[in-house]
Amino acid sequence: MGIAILENWPTPISVFLLVTILFLVALFYAANFKSEKSELKFEDLILVIFTGxxxxxxYWLNVSLDIGVVLAAGITGLFSSFLPFINRRSDILRELPVAVYCGAFAGMTSPLVAGGYGFIMAAGLFxxxxxxxxxxxxxxxxxxxxSIAFGGVCLVSLLIYLAS
Structure with missing residues (x-):
């Protein structure tokens, strides 16, 4: 948002609209943010790994088999949806499809943006x-x-940019 404001600095109407949108989004998050203390569990580590x-x-389905990002994400999501059927009483298995599908969104990153599998794994973990x-x-x-996957890809891109 800051970059958009800087790019549109000469036109005050654009800056006003962008600042207004930023204010409304911040107000929405402030009103809907639940302040619950939660502690990280071992199951959370499993979710992070399965997101990666x-x-x-x-990414492998898209790059190696050349089937396209949408179909690759769909196949990944389809197969992950069957994980809870391994043990229907397991709480962690019920949460795995969401984590895998979130990772599938991160894996949809273009090979032009991603430097390879290391980038994708880091983006998935973030x-x-x-x-x-x-x-x-x-x-x-x-x-x-x-949005979470986009944030993960942006964080890895930012870290690579800052490291170079």
């Missing part, structure tokens, strides 16, 4: 961390998993 696996599988952190927020709102 979902990203790797999707997405998994963001997923675990935001587990109790924004439930019921569409686009949460894609």
């Amino acid at each position: 696996i979902g990203a790797l599988v999707t 997405s998994g961390l963001l997923l675990v952190i935001s587990k109790s927020t924004l439930n019921g709102f569409g686009g949460k998993l894609g």
Whole structure:
């Protein structure tokens, strides 16, 4: 948002609209953010790992088999949806499809952006961390998993940019 404001600095109407949108989004998050103390569990580590696996599988299906990102993400999500049927009473198996599908969104990153499998694995793991952190927020709102994956890819891109 800051970059958009800087790019549109000469036109005051654009800056006003962007600042207004930023204010309204911040107000929305402040009103809907639940301040629950939650402690990280071992199951959360499993979710982070499976988010990375979902990203790797999707990227591999897209790059190696050349089937396209949408179909690759769909196949990854389809197979992950069967994981809870291994043991229907397991709480962690019920949460794995969400983590894998979040990783699938991170795995949809273009090979032009991703430097390879290392980038995708890092993006998947960062997405998994963001997923675990935001587990109790924004439930019921569409686009949460894609936004989390976008955040993970952006974080890895930023780290690579800062390291070079």
